[in-house]
Amino acid sequence: MASYEFFLAKRYLKAKCRTGFISTTTYISIGGVALGVTALIIVLSLMNGFSTEVRNKLLGMDAHLRVLKFHGEWIEDYEKVAKQIERLPHVVAASPFIYWEGMVASAHSAAGVKIKGIDPTSASKVTDIGQRFLYGALRLGPVQEKNCWGIAIGSTLADRLQVNLGDEVYLLSPKGTTVTSLWGTPKMRRFVVTGIFQVGLYDFDASL
Secondary structure, eight states: OOOHHHHHHHHHHSOOGGGHHHHHHHHHHHHHHHHHHHHHHHHHHHHHHHHHHHHHHHHHHSOSOOOOOGGGOOOTTHHHHHHHHHTSTTOOOOOOEEEEEEEEEOSSOEEEEEEEEEOHHHHHHHOOGGGOEEEEOOOOSEETTTTEEEEEEEHHHHHHHTOOTTOEEEEEEEEEEEOSSSSOEEEEEEEEEEEEEOOSOHHHHHHO
16 A cells, blocks of 8 residues: 555646646746755755864864963963863863964065964874974974074965075064063074975964
């Protein structure tokens, strides 16, 4: 015995000759609804995939949670604070960092950047920055042959500064400015490019 749903479908889709126009209209309506639902499913799938990709890239370069001090001041006993955070339930790892705005200059150009200082040892526990390098690696310690420290920059920023691995850049930071004039003199330090990474997001690749 045919099911109730099949009976209704057959009743409205298989019209008699005198109601042929109604049957044609029904088929057109069903086709329009099917096309609309298909388009909606495709758009939602693309949006979900895009949002997932962006979220993975954002969380890959940053931790799920930041612990900051009021007024942007440094956390002096950060090692103690990190250990306290790691003892909290559901916390996998913690890593110290600094985040500030400054400027980087090469022999060819200069650009405003966001300065992010990390601990290479513990940073890999909360980010996947080590997997984002196009050239070089996360080598931020002293570089003996250059007598300076290493620095990693985004691929778009490297193109703007026209630098490659082994080239020297100068980092200027207003944090800890030495007041020798009316406006003060920003701190400046020389670095050598030891890594060039690419996240796939312009904000990271062009200004970090």
